[in-house]
Amino acid sequence: MSEKDMTNDASPPVRLGLLLIPGFALMGYAALVEAFRAANTLSGRVLYEWVHVSPDGQPVEATNGARILADARVGDRIACQMLFVFAGGDPRHFHDPATYGWLRQLARGRCAIAGVSGGPYIMARAGLLTGRRATIHWEHRPLFVEEFPDVALEHGLYVIDGPVITCAGGTAGLDLALALIARDQGDDLAARVGEWFIRTTPRDAAGPQRLSPAERHGTTNHIVLHALARIEAALDQPISREAIAQDCGRSLRQMERLFHEHLGQSMAETALALRLDSAAHRLRTTDAPITQIALDCGFVSAAHFSRRVRQRFGVPPSALRKG
Template sequence: MTWKDAATSDVVNAKAPSAVTRVALLLIPGFALMSYASALEPLRAANTLAGRTLYAWRHVSPDGRPVEASSGLVLDVDGGPGEGVSPDMLIVCAGGNPAAFDDAATFAWLRALARQGVVIGGVSGGPVILARAGLLDGHHATVHWEHAAAFAEDFPDVTLVPSLYQIDGRRLTCAGGVAALDLMHQVIAEAHGGELARAVSDWFLQAHVRPGSGGQRLAPRERLGISSPKLEAVVGAMEGQLEEPLGRAALARIAGLSLRQLDRLFSAHLGTSPERFYLSLRLDRARQLLRQSGLSATEIAVATGFASGSHFSRAYRQKFGVPPTGERRSRNG
């Protein structure tokens, strides 16, 4: 099994490494293709622009067989865990529902690589796999916002940061999507200098390289198409406090409005009341937890601000058409 690389003679003056960096990409079934490409393509571009092989890579799947991405595309791999793969860096690419992945052999292999000092990273849902292997305990880490609520509940020994990417010692975590381009810019810059990293970003038309501390999501203004700073402040407060929902009076104080004015603001911009909008946010969070965590329905009800399981179940069924237990059965097939 050979390490793949790509190099041409289009040279940028980069620092010479002592050796080629061997990168293994562990593809978990259902992995996000955008995140995978954003992690791999900068390495190929670095080789091309440097005119020599700085990085070589292999693809690995848990069973050594071709693996299907979330889009349905099937990728061939070079083998399974431990099959002649001795990387300097390993990146776990996952998506969909990474909390459902449970392969003891893969987790053991990841832990063995960590003991050997291998740099280990995860993109999109990849940090969930690393956390399940016990490799993020005591570390700062990030994960795609879709997985963040369940991650925080399931892995209290990991300091979860809502950032684009985190580099903490020999652990790299990335929220996924195009944020992997920003992460790899940093990785290439640290290994081979800023000039090459900037050339790689320019290659991919990345006019602005975001810092790791950048936020993952659009502000409520862009995401919801609202133009009122007062409404944006209230929505931000709601999103930040789902476990113990704020009362109407507290929301009105945040906006600097009367209760009646607050109602009119929500009706004019969002076509609903503050209470209904807040309830919808809490139920969306509950759905994420049901799909991606091992918490019981009762625990999820508490985590999303419901005083009773019966109220939670009724509200959930009204919005999604199934009770919480039905959602979990559907997830488990």
Template sequence: MANNQVSTRTVGFLLVPGFALMSYAAAVEPLRAANLISGRELYRWWHAAPGGKPVMASNGVAIIPDCGTSTERGADMVFVCAGGNPALFEDKSTFAWLRRLARKGVTIGGISGGPYILAKAGLLDERRATLHWEHLPAFREAFPGVEVVPSLFEIDGNRITCSGGISALDMMVALIERDHGRQLAASVGDWFLHTHIREGFGPQRMDLRYRLGIADEKLVAVLRAMEKNLETPLSRAALARSAGISLRQLERLFKSHIGHGIHSHYRWLRLERARQLLRETTLPVLDVALDTGFVSSSQFARAYTRAFGEPPSRTRLHG
């Protein structure tokens, strides 16, 4: 239901170096459109950056902020926009600033990798949250006290998290609808040629059939099972049984559609997950190995070095 009394809401954006420009633009542009379409200043916004210095997006575009994280500017909501590897962000003054805002009753949000920074500031404990799928495995390991869901966006009271990309547009349309009603929200979506506004609980990733260009339903079912069982890999025979076909048939499907065998593909999925954990967590290498289905750190190190041309310790060092 729209609010009867219209007042201007102020939104702050904390831009962390390496933030995703698309995610930020998809969050701020709907506010501009809401003002333009309604003919009123429903929203105003400002930008902050650590140290108050120009901040560069992941694509090299720099934005000059209005202030640093010592600002006392007022806001109804503040969104942290981050990308790259948010696990490496360690600015204690920024964490303290975010906690001060939360104590004042400001709604705190995170977009793309931004929820990682909120969690590091202790602002997502016992909360439901989402973030970009790339960061989900490491985030779950690092913050077991956060209820992580692989949705487009989550609104849990005065904490709002968003997986990033164009889902920030879906999130902002939902917030505009909450503030000013469905008609304005629909008009904002239409303004950006966004003909289908997605609910927050929608999936982040494209269905495997489209992502990999595979139409065979049995093979797709097996690939889904693989992605869901990386810590305790299923045997090739179990995968074939789950698809209702013989192991030989399944091997042929992999060679035909994937280009290599079942074992090679499964190992690659597990090693990709391991690389994410090495980059974005401080888990010991042995824990990373066990979490991705390897029985020892030495077995893991050999497979990892063959796949990526460097040992796990070097990936961890370069984070």
């Protein structure tokens, strides 16, 4: 059955606004929109309809180069019950007071606002997340926490805090869409949509965005995992091996033996690798100055950082930035 043939003899459809910020992440967008489309198809009715919005009314390019046409521009009157804000890349570099003002206006008019992937960054800049619970894609978390300390940031897939909704993006967009469909249309339709997209095991909103530390590091030793957590929590100001050993209730010699046994390298080598991996990720996903990234990841100078990057990756930091 095509969408043209669907009858709509019950309640009017839920109207959604889809605000696309240049460089938005296509995966999070598709996961949400496709779920609402599937709800229409499987129900045989138009339960949801949507309008695409861009800051200037022009087509918007995603991070993968795909371009989506806009039906409206920021500032236009659009009657919607919920507006999704899709962003990606490095959302810190989007500065548009008109967009922020428009979001605040919609929120005052009792339109629910939902940020996806980097979208919560735009919402926070508009002042919509102050004092609220929220989440954001894990790669944006460190800088988000630094800029918006008044937001109660959580680690989950999505957070629904009244009319303010945030989502980590990626496949978590499907989890959020199914939760909204279940709320609006019932659990049965949400389950059918999930099955259509081969999602047979529901994920809780507070579920983790990343693999567990044990899975990421390939060890279940609780002492080593505790030490790794301490290292990862202080990449910008590295903690001494002695302090970590003391915190774990072990001698430095015992800790080094455990690291070699379970990770195949010393504590210092492990900590350096984690700092370099974090720096490489920031180089690829942000345009922050190389010197700033070096300092943020605990290196004493750009020259020291550059030497270490070359040793680990075989190329200078500038080459990592170019991909």
